[in-house]
Amino acid sequence: MSEDFLHYVWQHQYFDKTDLRTSGGEEITVLKPGFRHEDAGPDFPGARLRLGEVEWNGAVEIHLRASDWARHHHQVDPKYDQVILHVVLTDDVPVRRTNGTPVPALALGTRLLPGLLARYEALVEAPAVALPCAPLLSQVSDLTKIMMSERALLERVERKADAIMALHEHLAQDWEATAWHALAAAFGFQKNSEPLARLAKALPLAVLRRHRHDQRQLEALLFGQAGFLAENEETAADDYISDLRKEHEFLRHKYGLGAAALAVHEWNYLRLRPANFPPVRLGQLAGLLFARPAFFEALLTARDVAALTAFFRAPAPAYWRTHYRPGRPGKVPALGLSSIHLLITNVVVPLRVAYARHTGEGTLVESSVALLAELPAEHNQYTDRYAGLGFSHRSAADSQGLLALHQGYCQPRRCLHCAIGSQLVRQPRLLPTGRSLPPPTP
Known part of the structure; x- marks a missing residue:
């Protein structure tokens, strides 16, 4: 399992919340999980939680093991003093802020829905093909595929514009x-x-x-x-x-x-x-x-x-x-x-x-x-493969979107960041325990 998966679980609150408590026994109510942050600093700033009778505003940090806190030197980094909850798979050690105060921990190891993890692992461990989710694409709506391709296109254009802006400053x-x-x-x-x-x-x-x-x-x-x-x-x-x-x-x-x-x-x-x-x-x-x-x-x-x-x-x-x-x-x-x-x-x-x-x-x-929509579609081994899997490929806008999808999501297996992969992972179905995967939170 990757830390990225735990980020996804926390972001969408895909875990069993029955009698949710910290490792110290304090009751937890998640009022706002925060927003995902990929730069330096805690993973989910802007969180709002109730721990016991007290409401807290701050950040949530995610690790596979609680001991990763010290391994990443957060105990000496003031940026992590704002963390109000340490969400981990395994709570193996207590952790503290720079001033020595303890950080409450939530261990999700026994709360993960097994079907969710199984579907995620099936995607990221699939053979090295154009799309790890290729065998499952029939379960994904055309609208989702179009939306994701367009999103990838805009991200690609923005990255190229960023390079131009850097050149402009230089x-x-x-x-x-x-x-x-x-x-x-x-x-x-x-x-x-x-x-x-x-x-x-x-x-x-x-x-x-x-x-x-x-x-x-x-x-x-x-x-x-x-x-x-x-x-x-x-x-x-x-x-x-x-x-x-x-x-x-x-x-x-x-x-x-x-x-x-x-x-x-x-x-x-x-x-x-x-x-x-x-x-x-x-x-x-x-x-x-x-x-x-x-x-x-x-x-x-x-x-x-x-x-x-x-x-x-x-x-x-x-x-x-x-x-x-x-x-x-x-x-x-x-x-x-x-x-x-x-x-x-x-x-x-x-x-x-x-x-x-x-x-x-x-x-x-x-x-x-x-x-880009006025230009003809580009044809290469990647765009043609995606087109063969049912993705729209009528213009250069489509081609650029498919290339961005391949390079930014499929090739590095960033399935949880992709609307297609995310839909497949959270696909409602009966799990082995008899529970159903909850719908996405608003």
């Missing part, structure tokens, strides 16, 4: 610079996200702004700082690369950029098709920066996916439409629709949500998340 609250860093990393499409994120740091937007209307200088800065302008056998007779190299050398000295430049070996080519090679993606990013000078405003005000698709279809420089590596010619396709959809999903939506949170524009959050 960049002195400059939204244009935030958009530049987020776009640059996203143009790496996973395999090269990390070096492209470092390129954004190696090439501050303040420098790019000064040359945004000169395509040659813009390309020299981007490709020079990326390390793609070095002379070698393939580029020795390439006039375009030679010209950019000279321009970059001048700009590098002018702005003191040399130490921050990347080396060509820092880019990843393994298992990438030529259309995904780093110089190709960088060329597409260069074309976007040149054609869309005020790109943050454009991303913020675009009304729909069609407008954003037009925004991202800025043409790459002529050279990078006919070369997939410096000095190596080949026909290169334009930025594809599926790539644009990924950029909308991973950059535009969280960027707009982060900005909306910063400014308090609630309608912008709704319209931004709604963009």
Whole structure:
């Protein structure tokens, strides 16, 4: 059994309350169990209990064994002085606050409903499949599955927005610079996200702004700082690369950029098709920066996916439409629709949500998340597996929700935090003792 299960039992009050007493024999009446708290401090602050004839307001702490109190050093942590009840599976030792006063204990070991524990263990100990509850999904309503998928989607968008907000703080609250860093990393499409994120740091937007209307200088800065302008056998007779190299050398000295430049070996080519090679993606990013000078405003005000698709279809420089590596010619396709959809999903939506949170524009959050419903569903081994189990999968909103469900709940077996798993664990049915599982508390 995990401590997480005891949290669930206390939160929903799923235990036998007949003649409920502390280990010391004091009668307990639970007036309010408190709210679950996952940061530092007691597990359930905001609790209200009657112990004997006295009403207490404070916090409840949960452990499997009472001795875990000392093992976690709560006896020397003032945050735990507010604990009014220590809820445990086994009360093996008395515990005290920092001032030496005892903390009353409630032992639940003999009060747990056996069917509840059995159903929980059946979920978390199921074989490693996409959903531990897959064999039981027929017992779950479509409404519950939809609700949980939507909740997971919003949590995923919020996490991405949190990352954007952290970037925004790091960049002195400059939204244009935030958009530049987020776009640059996203143009790496996973395999090269990390070096492209470092390129954004190696090439501050303040420098790019000064040359945004000169395509040659813009390309020299981007490709020079990326390390793609070095002379070698393939580029020795390439006039375009030679010209950019000279321009970059001048700009590098002018702005003191040399130490921050990347080396060509820092880019990843393994298992990438030529259309995904780093110089190709960088060329597409260069074309976007040149054609869309005020790109943050454009991303913020675009009304729909069609407008954003037009925004991202800025043409790459002529050279990078006919070369997939410096000095190596080949026909290169334009930025594809599926790539644009990924950029909308991973950059535009969280960027707009982060900005909306910063400014308090609630309608912008709704319209931004709604963009995902306009995009087609993503197909991969996880989303397809969930779709095969009856989950809705008609748009990118569904795909993102299913990915979040898998990564945040199913894979780590956080079944008790999931509406689906929670419904299955508390499913009313006859238990071996003849008792029925009580309905959820209001």
